[in-house]
Amino acid sequence: MAFQDNDNPAERKPRGRPRAFHPKTEQNTIKSLDRAMVVLGTVASNDGVSLSALSQRLGESPATLYRVLTTLAQHQIVETNESTQTWHIGAGAFLIGSAFLRRTSLVETSRPILRELMETTGETANLGVEKDGHVLFLGQVETHAPIRAFFPPGTLSPLHASGIGKVLLAYFDTARLNRFASAGLERFTDQTLGSKQALEADLEQVRSRGYSVDDQERNIGMRCIAAPIRNALGEVIAGISVSGPTSRIDQTQIPALAEAVIAAASRVSHAMGAGLDRPYTD
Known part of the structure; x- marks a missing residue:
C-alpha cells in the first residue's frame, strides 16, 4: 500500500487560513489588534487628533490608547506632533497603502x-x-x-x-x-x-x-x-x-x-x- 506524505513541502497545498479555521467564531479575532485597527482608522479620518479627544470618541482610557499609539508609532504607522500634542498617520501607513495601489x-x-x-x-x-x-x-x-x-x-x-x-x-x-x-x-x-x-x-x-x-x-x-x-x-x-x-x-x-x-x-x-x-x- 502506498502512503501519501502530506508533510512533504513539495506537495503541500498552500493555505490562506489554518486547517481548523471557523470563520464565524470570535476565537479567530485578536482583540488588541482589533482595537489597534479602530484607533488607526480614527486617526486616519482626522487631520490630527489628541489623546484626550481619541479617548472620548472611542470610550477607551488614555493609558490604553497611548500604548496602542506608541506601538503603532514604533512601526511608523502613526506619528505625533509634539508641538500640538496630536497624532497623525505616519509614513509606514503610506507604504502599506501604496502596496494596495500597486496591486x-x-x-x-x-x-x-x-x-x-x-x-x-x-x-x-x-x-x-x-x-x-x-x-x-x-x-x-x-x-x-x-x-x-x-x-x-x-x-x-x-x-x-x-x-x-x-x-x-x-x-x-x-x-x-x-x-x-x-x-x-x-x-x-x-x-x-x-x-x-x-x-x-x-x-x-x-x-x-x-x-x-x-x-x-x-x-x-x-x-x-x-x-x-x-x-x-x-x-x-x-x-x-x-x-x-x-x-x-x-x-x-x-x-x-x-x-x-x-x-x-x-x-x-x-x-x-x-x-x-x-x-x-x-
Missing part, C-alpha cells in the same frame, strides 16, 4: 490619462472608487493654477455630494440605492441633494447624458464633472473627474469639459477591457 492596475493605467486630462482641461483630474458608501480617491493630478481642488489619495467623500460619487450611485441597483438613501443624505450646502427624490432625478440625468456634475454640492465655489469607468463586463468600477473653482468652471464650460472627461474615462475603460465599439445601456 490594482486601475491606478497605474489611469495615471497618464489623468495627467493628459489635467493638461487638456487645465483643471485637477481625479480618480475614485466606491468604499463603504463614500468615494475613495485613489489618484489625482493637480492643476498648476493657484486655486485648485485637492483630494489626496486616501481621501473619502460622500457619494451623493461628489461628481464621482454620483456617477457610481447612478449604476447602483434599486435595492442598493434604496439602502444608501435610507441611511440619510447629509446636506453640506444649499445645493446638496438632500432628498431621495432629488437624488434619483439627478442620477437619471447622469445615466442619460453619460456624466455627472457636482455643482457646489459639497463645497461652495467648487464644481466637478465626472464620468464612469467600466471593466470588461461593462460594470462601472470607478469614476474619473475634473474639479475646479466656479470662477473658472462656469455653466457654459461644462459641456466641453464633460466631453474631455468622458473621453478620458473611455480610454481607461478600454484599457481595463471594456469595449468602446458598443454603447452601454443601463
Whole structure:
C-alpha cells in the first residue's frame, strides 16, 4: 500500500487560513489588534487628533490608547506632533497603502490619462472608487493654477455630494440605492441633494447624458464633472473627474469639459477591457 506524505513541502497545498479555521467564531479575532485597527482608522479620518479627544470618541482610557499609539508609532504607522500634542498617520501607513495601489492596475493605467486630462482641461483630474458608501480617491493630478481642488489619495467623500460619487450611485441597483438613501443624505450646502427624490432625478440625468456634475454640492465655489469607468463586463468600477473653482468652471464650460472627461474615462475603460465599439445601456 502506498502512503501519501502530506508533510512533504513539495506537495503541500498552500493555505490562506489554518486547517481548523471557523470563520464565524470570535476565537479567530485578536482583540488588541482589533482595537489597534479602530484607533488607526480614527486617526486616519482626522487631520490630527489628541489623546484626550481619541479617548472620548472611542470610550477607551488614555493609558490604553497611548500604548496602542506608541506601538503603532514604533512601526511608523502613526506619528505625533509634539508641538500640538496630536497624532497623525505616519509614513509606514503610506507604504502599506501604496502596496494596495500597486496591486490594482486601475491606478497605474489611469495615471497618464489623468495627467493628459489635467493638461487638456487645465483643471485637477481625479480618480475614485466606491468604499463603504463614500468615494475613495485613489489618484489625482493637480492643476498648476493657484486655486485648485485637492483630494489626496486616501481621501473619502460622500457619494451623493461628489461628481464621482454620483456617477457610481447612478449604476447602483434599486435595492442598493434604496439602502444608501435610507441611511440619510447629509446636506453640506444649499445645493446638496438632500432628498431621495432629488437624488434619483439627478442620477437619471447622469445615466442619460453619460456624466455627472457636482455643482457646489459639497463645497461652495467648487464644481466637478465626472464620468464612469467600466471593466470588461461593462460594470462601472470607478469614476474619473475634473474639479475646479466656479470662477473658472462656469455653466457654459461644462459641456466641453464633460466631453474631455468622458473621453478620458473611455480610454481607461478600454484599457481595463471594456469595449468602446458598443454603447452601454443601463
